[in-house]
Amino acid sequence: MITRDMKITIAGLGLLGGSYAQGLSEAGYQVYGIDRDPDAVAYALEKGWIKAGSTDPEIVRDSDIVISALYPQTFIQWVRDCQHLFASGCILTDVTGVKRNVIREINAVLRPDVEYIAAHPMAGREFKGIRYADSSLFRQANYIIVPTPQNTAKAIDTARNLAEILQFRYIGELSPEDHDRMIGFLSQLTHVIAVALMNVTENPDLVKYTGDSFRDLTRIANINADLWPELFLQNKDYLLKEIDLFVSEMNEFRAMLAEDNTEGMKEKMIISAQRRKAFDK
Amino acid sequence: MITRDMKITIAGLGLLGGSYAQGLSEAGYQVYGIDRDPDAVAYALEKGWIKAGSTDPEIVRDSDIVISALYPQTFIQWVRDCQHLFASGCILTDVTGVKRNVIREINAVLRPDVEYIAAHPMAGREFKGIRYADSSLFRQANYIIVPTPQNTAKAIDTARNLAEILQFRYIGELSPEDHDRMIGFLSQLTHVIAVALMNVTENPDLVKYTGDSFRDLTRIANINADLWPELFLQNKDYLLKEIDLFVSEMNEFRAMLAEDNTEGMKEKMIISAQRRKAFDK
Numbered sequence: 053m054i055t056r057d058m059k060i061t062i063a064g065l066g067l068l069g070g071s072y073a074q075g076l077s078e079a080g081y082q083v084y085g086i087d088r089d090p091d092a093v094a095y096a097l098e099k100g101w102i103k104a105g106s107t108d109p110e111i112v113r114d115s116d117i118v119i120s121a122l123y124p125q126t127f128i129q130w131v132r133d134c135q136h137l138f139a140s141g142c143i144l145t146d147v148t149g150v151k152r153n154v155i156r157e158i159n160a161v162l163r164p165d166v167e168y169i170a171a172h173p174m175a176g177r178e179f180k181g182i183r184y185a186d187s188s189l190f191r192q193a194n195y196i197i198v199p200t201p202q203n204t205a206k207a208i209d210t211a212r213n214l215a216e217i218l219q220f221r222y223i224g225e226l227s228p229e230d231h232d233r234m235i236g237f238l239s240q241l242t243h244v245i246a247v248a249l250m251n252v253t254e255n256p257d258l259v260k261y262t263g264d265s266f267r268d269l270t271r272i273a274n275i276n277a278d279l280w281p282e283l284f285l286q287n288k289d290y291l292l293k294e295i296d297l298f299v300s301e302m303n304e305f306r307a308m309l310a311e312d313n314t315e316g317m318k319e320k321m322i323i324s325a326q327r328r329k330a331f332d333k
Numbered sequence: 334m335i336t337r338d339m340k341i342t343i344a345g346l347g348l349l350g351g352s353y354a355q356g357l358s359e360a361g362y363q364v365y366g367i368d369r370d371p372d373a374v375a376y377a378l379e380k381g382w383i384k385a386g387s388t389d390p391e392i393v394r395d396s397d398i399v400i401s402a403l404y405p406q407t408f409i410q411w412v413r414d415c416q417h418l419f420a421s422g423c424i425l426t427d428v429t430g431v432k433r434n435v436i437r438e439i440n441a442v443l444r445p446d447v448e449y450i451a452a453h454p455m456a457g458r459e460f461k462g463i464r465y466a467d468s469s470l471f472r473q474a475n476y477i478i479v480p481t482p483q484n485t486a487k488a489i490d491t492a493r494n495l496a497e498i499l500q501f502r503y504i505g506e507l508s509p510e511d512h513d514r515m516i517g518f519l520s521q522l523t524h525v526i527a528v529a530l531m532n533v534t535e536n537p538d539l540v541k542y543t544g545d546s547f548r549d550l551t552r553i554a555n556i557n558a559d560l561w562p563e564l565f566l567q568n569k570d571y572l573l574k575e576i577d578l579f580v581s582e583m584n585e586f587r588a589m590l591a592e593d594n595t596e597g598m599k600e601k602m603i604i605s606a607q608r609r610k611a612f613d614k
Contacts, residue, residue, distance in 0.1 A: 174544045194542055222541060234542055237534065242546045245526060248582040250605035252575075253518065259611055260503060261475055261515055263455045265523045268549045273609040277602035281595045288590060294533075295587045299580055301529040306576045309569060314562045321558035324531035328554040330540055 054213045056080050058116035063130060065092040065105070067177060068147045069121030070185030073101035075218040078187065084111055092182045101185075109134040117210065120146040123279055124286055128157045140165040143210050147173050150235060150286040151198045152228045159202070169207040170198040172231065173220065174239075178274040187218065195220035198231045236290035241298055243280060244291070246273040335494045337361050339397035344411060346373040346386070348458060349428045350402030351466030354382035356499040359468065365392055373463045382466075390415040398491065401427040404560055405567055409438045421446040424491050428454050431516060431567040432479045433509045440483070450488040451479040453512065454501065455520075459555040468499065476501035479512045517571035522579055524561060525572070527554040 054060070060076060062069045065087040073096055077083045085096050085105035093105035104111065112118060112134060120127045127146060138144070144166055148154045151170050158168050175193035177184055195215035199208050208225075215223045226234065249266075250273040258266075284291055308316040335341070341357060343350045346368040354377055358364045366377050366386035374386035385392065390411075393399060399419060401408045408427060419425070425447055429435045432451050439449050456474035458465055476496035480489050489506075496504045507515065530547075531554040539547075565572055589597040 174542070192545075194544065196542070224541065234539070238539060238543055238547045242530075242550045244583065244586055245530070245550065246546075246609075247601055247605040248579060248586055249523075249526070250608045251586075251601050252578050252582045254608070256611065258515070258519060260505065261455070261477070262519055262612060263457075263475065264473075265527075265553045266519045267612060268552050269523045269526065270609050270612070271549050272546045273605040274613075275602045275606055277599045277606060280602060281598040284590055284598065285593060285595065288593075292587065292591060295583060295590075297533050298529060299583050299587075301533045302525065302576060302580050302583075305525055305529055305532075306573065306580075309565055309576075310573060312566060312569075314566065317562040317565065318558045320528055320532050321556045321561060324528040324554040325556055325558060327531045327535070328527075328551050330537065331543060331548060331551070332555075 054081065054117065054210060054217065056082065058082065059084060059114055060117045060119065061086065061112045061115040062102075062119045062121055063087075063109075063112070064121035064126075065089075065096050065102075065182050066121060067180050067182065067184050068173065068175070069119070070096060070101065070182035071175070071187045071189055072119060072121060072147075072218065074099065074185055075187030075190060077101045077103075079217050081217065084115070086111055095182050109137055112137045114139050115142055117214075118142055118144045119214075120144070120148075122146075124148050124150065124154050124282055127154065128161070131158055132161055135161075135163050135166065138163065138166050142166055143207050144168045145171050145211055145214065147171065149239070149283050151231045153286045155198070155200060155228050159200075167204060167207045169203055169211045170200075170228070171211045171215070172196045172198060172235075173215070173218075178271070180276050180279075190218045190220050192221055194222045194224065196231055197223070197225045198228050199225060200228065232287050233290050236287050236294045240284060240287060240291045241294040243272055243275060244284075244295060245298070246270050247275060249273065335362065335398065335491060335498065337363065339363065340365060340395055341398045341400065342367065342393045342396040343383075343400045343402055344368075344390075344393070345402035345407075346370075346377050346383075346463050347402060348461050348463065348465050349454065349456070350400070351377060351382065351463035352456070352468045352470055353400060353402060353428075353499065355380065355466055356468030356471060358382045358384075360498050362498065365396070367392055376463050390418055393418045395420050396423055398495075399423055399425045400495075401425070401429075403427075405429050405431065405435050405563055408435065409442070412439055413442050416442075416444050416447065419444065419447050423447055424488050425449045426452050426492055426495065428452065430520070430564050432512045434567045436479070436481060436509050440481075448485060448488045450484055450492045451481075451509070452492045452496070453477045453479060453516075454496070454499075459552070461557050461560075471499045471501050474501055475503045475505065477512055478504070478506045479509050480506060481509065513568050514571050517568050517575045521565060521568060521572045522575040524553055524556060525565075525576060526579070527551050528556060530554065
């Protein structure tokens with residue numbers, strides 16, 4: 053149970069870290085912040101989202117809860133470099149969008165008296181940086197706790213409690229494998245599709261004819277090019293498989309079209325329409 | 334110039350035909366309707382969208398303007414069967430989503446004293462039928478006039494005037510080839526992608542984890558399975574080409590991922606983000 057006398061420190065005051073700081077501080081919790089960019093720290097202070105902040109990791113000392121909102125590789129490196137500052141018995145959690153690799157790497161280096169509970173807030177925007185932080189994002193979003201058999205009930209409860217305070221719409225639990233498989237399909241494959249669709253042709257005239265369908269399919273094409281290649285590589289095996297399944301489905305449809313197979317295409321569309329309706333309930 | 338003493342007859346009172354009837358009648362024009370379904374006619378009458386309506390094509394007699402809101406093959410067949418009822422000198426237009434084939438087939442059979450001007454209102458919904466008709470759809474939509482060198486200025490102006498009365502956001506002109514190429518990419522390819530994405534896996538659990546990105550990419554997956562195979566087949570050459578270009582772009586990205594080519598993926602994402610930003614202006 054997270055209480056209001058606990059010290060919570062967030063490492064990485066970007067879009068997600070900033071939104072966490074906002075949500076937690078507005079709910080009355082004591083939040084501290086670390087970022088290598090002094091402007092991000094100053095912005096969080098000015099907004100009243102953190103009690104104190106610094107570019108110096110020393111500020112993490114005595115924290116009950118440490119939340120990494122860093123990119124995956126930066127997170128792993130930061131734990132290596134700074135975990136000597138962690139309080140014994142503290143809980144470490146994160147916001148990383150892929151899990152198997154991060155969990156393995158963190159647990160391989162983490163001090164035995166600190167417990168890491170992996171979590172993934174499935175929220176984001178097409179912009180990066182604390183200036184776009186907005187904790188109301190979470191009210192429409194899912195929060196997935198990704199425990200391993202080694203995690204204690206206390207750590208899992210802490211992650212759940214964090215998500216409750218931040219008012220996530222749905223809080224679930226998945227194994228690292230199930231999480232990464234799901235993300236490979238629902239999030240990563242869709243981003244690859246949007247990026248491919250924007251790369252396939254350069255035709256500025258298209259803008260004026262673009263209807264809702266193309267606009268919908270490419271909204272996520274405005275992607276953070278610094279973060280996503282890293283997320284893809286961390287989930288390479290599953291993402292390659294999802295791309296292959298999708299491409300072979302595209303080619304199956306292509307063959308039906310080439311063969312004037314109206315009934316085949318119709319059947320695919322009926323399945324598609326039925327499945328999609330479940331999402332609107 | 335369309336005037337309020339003209340007789341305008343709409344053949345096919347579905348989602349689009351119904352929305353045309355609503356928009357034109359509310360703007361004070363005299364609209365008549367034909368549909369093989371007496372319920373659709375009754376609904377249009379009850380709403381006050383048509384002055385008179387029938388399942389009998391006889392009602393098209395003496396029309397100054399005839400608008401087909403039928404599916405492509407039905408449109409062609411209807412012109413064959415009913416054009417003896419058309420008034421000499423009347424203008425025929427339509428709402429068909431693909432153009433080269435329809436224009437060729439209509440012009441091959443049409444009486445020489447009637448002029449067909451092809452048009453494509455780029456508006457739609459995930460529902461079909463007159464009960465979902467709503468002429469306010471057009472205010473966010475594009476209207477493309479698709480003239481051939483044989484069309485007169487009068488017919489082109491009539492189509493443009495129709496779009497103005499219906500308050501389309503943008504009214505443009507494209508050749509049949511340019512229209513079909515554009516539609517093959519912006520609309521048809523995106524629908525094939527959405528359908529493929531829904532067909533690739535059957536996992537009802539996905540619904541609870543689905544975020545905005547998957548929801549956006551599959552909104553159009555709730556597709557009209559009676560209409561779209563026909564539209565695809567009418568534009569088969571271009572659509573096959575667009576599928577191939579897109580699939581090869583997917584495979585190019587896949588190869589970068591397989592080879593840990595971070596810089597290559599990043600480059601694709603930068604292009605993608607830049608191009609997508611042009612859509613938000």
